[in-house]
Amino acid sequence: MHHTPLIATIVAGLVIAFVMGAIAHRLRVSPIAGYLLAGVMVGPFTPGFVADANLASELAEIGVILLMFGVGLHFSLKDLLAVRKVAIPGAIGQISAATLMGMALAWWMGWNPLAGFVFGLALSVASTVVLLRALQGANLVQTERGRIAVGWLIVEDLVMVFALVLLPALAGAMASAEGANFAALAAPIAGTVFKVAGFVVLMLLVGRRVIPWALQWVVDSGSRELFRLAVLAIALGVAFGAAFVFDVSFALGAFFAGMILGETPLSRQATEETLPLRDAFAVLFFVSVGMLFDPKVLVEQPVPLLVTVAIILVGKSLAAYAIVRALKHNGRTAITAAASLAQIGEFSFILATLGTELNILPPEGRDLILAGAILSIFANPFLFTLLVPKRQEKPEAAEAPAPLDQHGHVVLIGYGRVGRLIAGDLKAAGQNFVLIEDQSDIAREAEEAGIELVRGNALDADTLAAANIGAASRLLIAIPEGFEAGAIAKKVRELNVGLRIIARAHSDAEVAHLRKIGVPEVVMGEREIASRMLALC
Numbered sequence: 001m002h003h004t005p006l007i008a009t010i011v012a013g014l015v016i017a018f019v020m021g022a023i024a025h026r027l028r029v030s031p032i033a034g035y036l037l038a039g040v041m042v043g044p045f046t047p048g049f050v051a052d053a054n055l056a057s058e059l060a061e062i063g064v065i066l067l068m069f070g071v072g073l074h075f076s077l078k079d080l081l082a083v084r085k086v087a088i089p090g091a092i093g094q095i096s097a098a099t100l101m102g103m104a105l106a107w108w109m110g111w112n113p114l115a116g117f118v119f120g121l122a123l124s125v126a127s128t129v130v131l132l133r134a135l136q137g138a139n140l141v142q143t144e145r146g147r148i149a150v151g152w153l154i155v156e157d158l159v160m161v162f163a164l165v166l167l168p169a170l171a172g173a174m175a176s177a178e179g180a181n182f183a184a185l186a187a188p189i190a191g192t193v194f195k196v197a198g199f200v201v202l203m204l205l206v207g208r209r210v211i212p213w214a215l216q217w218v219v220d221s222g223s224r225e226l227f228r229l230a231v232l233a234i235a236l237g238v239a240f241g242a243a244f245v246f247d248v249s250f251a252l253g254a255f256f257a258g259m260i261l262g263e264t265p266l267s268r269q270a271t272e273e274t275l276p277l278r279d280a281f282a283v284l285f286f287v288s289v290g291m292l293f294d295p296k297v298l299v300e301q302p303v304p305l306l307v308t309v310a311i312i313l314v315g316k317s318l319a320a321y322a323i324v325r326a327l328k329h330n331g332r333t334a335i336t337a338a339a340s341l342a343q344i345g346e347f348s349f350i351l352a353t354l355g356t357e358l359n360i361l362p363p364e365g366r367d368l369i370l371a372g373a374i375l376s377i378f379a380n381p382f383l384f385t386l387l388v389p390k391r392q393e394k395p396e397a398a399e400a401p402a403p404l405d406q407h408g409h410v411v412l413i414g415y416g417r418v419g420r421l422i423a424g425d426l427k428a429a430g431q432n433f434v435l436i437e438d439q440s441d442i443a444r445e446a447e448e449a450g451i452e453l454v455r456g457n458a459l460d461a462d463t464l465a466a467a468n469i470g471a472a473s474r475l476l477i478a479i480p481e482g483f484e485a486g487a488i489a490k491k492v493r494e495l496n497v498g499l500r501i502i503a504r505a506h507s508d509a510e511v512a513h514l515r516k517i518g519v520p521e522v523v524m525g526e527r528e529i530a531s532r533m534l535a536l537c
């Protein structure tokens with residue numbers, strides 16, 4: 001049998017990540033915690049199978065590129081500007097407070113100031129995935145509180161992108177013969193800023209024209225496969241070009257590629273086409289991070305670990321609460337921001353890994369960050385539930401749209417290409433309907449179009465209740481995934497047994513599955529096109 005470490009690493013990483021992620025999901029914890037634990041299980045510090053750490057690191061680099069590309073795709077300057085008066089000073093103030101707390105702990109452990117700075121910075125930034133999950137679970141994404149929390153996180157992400165760019169320059173200056181004097185630091189930092197500025201200017205002047213034009217050309221070719229390949233080529237190509245030509249990080253290049261693509265009308269399609277691959281490599285990234293974690297830190301450094309977790313769960317939260325209150329917002333908004341940010345995630349791992357590779361952060365610092373991440377991700381849902389009550393059906397004052405007379409109405413799920421057409425026709429006909437959509441950028445477009453909206457996952461009973469599914473006359477499931485539509489139909493039947501459900505499918509297998517679970521009215525695009533063409537003959 002041939003020795004295939006690459007295949008073994010990918011298979012072991014994905015299979016064990018699936019098992020642990022499924023367990024985490026059942027425990028109502030972010031799957032990220034499960035993926036990290038999967039990495040610990042296949043890592044060199046635990047018995048049993050050990051994946052190839054070098055290969056895992058290479059795969060993780062692709063994961064970082066695609067993660068940052070996804071962050072750029074969903075970056076919304078409009079959303080940030082809407083809450084800038086609290087999000088910008090709040091995020092910068094909270095990052096400063098958490099970084100100083102981390103530096104104090106590092107000083108107590110005898111580390112140098114730069115190691116303490118990286119350690120504190122890694123503790124200061126929250127996970128986008130965990131935050132959005134918490135807000136969705138409490139029906140808060142579309143509220144002012146939710147928008148502040150998301151805007152706050154956007155600012156944190158931008159600060160971390162800048163930190164990733166400057167960190168190698170700082171490390172080089174610290175390692176130089178001159179030491180950490182001002183002149184030694186100023187030259188490499190100025191050089192890095194100059195390179196970054198050149199890359200940004202090139203992307204804004206050339207990339208904003210070339211990337212949309214290239215994608216539109218691919219769309220005009222009519223090849224869905226070529227479009228998918230073009231998006232991936234842009235993400236990976238710009239990231240590699242940024243690193244090779246301008247000597248800046250993969251992360252910054254991928255972020256700008258996603259941000260420019262996110263401004264085009266093709267952003268929705270690009271997100272849908274690349275999501276499976278981005279998710280797969282993101283999982284491998286979290287697994288590779290978990291492989292770096294040495295569980296001995298739990299026994300050998302219990303006090304530093306407890307302090308690290310306290311900084312994440314308590315110190316950051318108190319700082320966020322105090323800042324929001326100082327900016328004249330009410331206690332409810334302050335508590336929501338505090339609870340949302342009481343965890344760390346993707347950027348923390350990237351910073352910890354980079355800091356260790358640059359010999360800035362000692363291995364025990366990385367272990368403390370990883371252990372703090374795992375524990376905070378597990379604890380955050382319970383902390384959020386305890387501190388932030390779930391928003392009820394009635395909207396909060398000045399936070400949600402006026403209530404809909406939800407009786408005998410139509411519930412539409414999904415605002416993609418098909419959902420938009422349905423919504424437009426329903427609106428033109430004067431039909432009373434409500435849309436359910438869980439992607440914030442798409443939901444924002446629906447709101448701007450004047451459509452009554454419930455933000456959230458249609459598999460969540462609370463989301464369905466907010467749309468008053470029990471009093472609806474029809475349910476139209478316009479999402480392109482037939483098997484997910486079946487799961488939604490099952491959930492809906494529990495709340496409204498006699499509801500008429502019309503679903504969309506893409507294959508005979510999906511049609512058969514939907515009919516088997518009691519959805520007799522299924523529309524398959526290919527069949528309808530064929531019938532229409534024959535009718536026109």
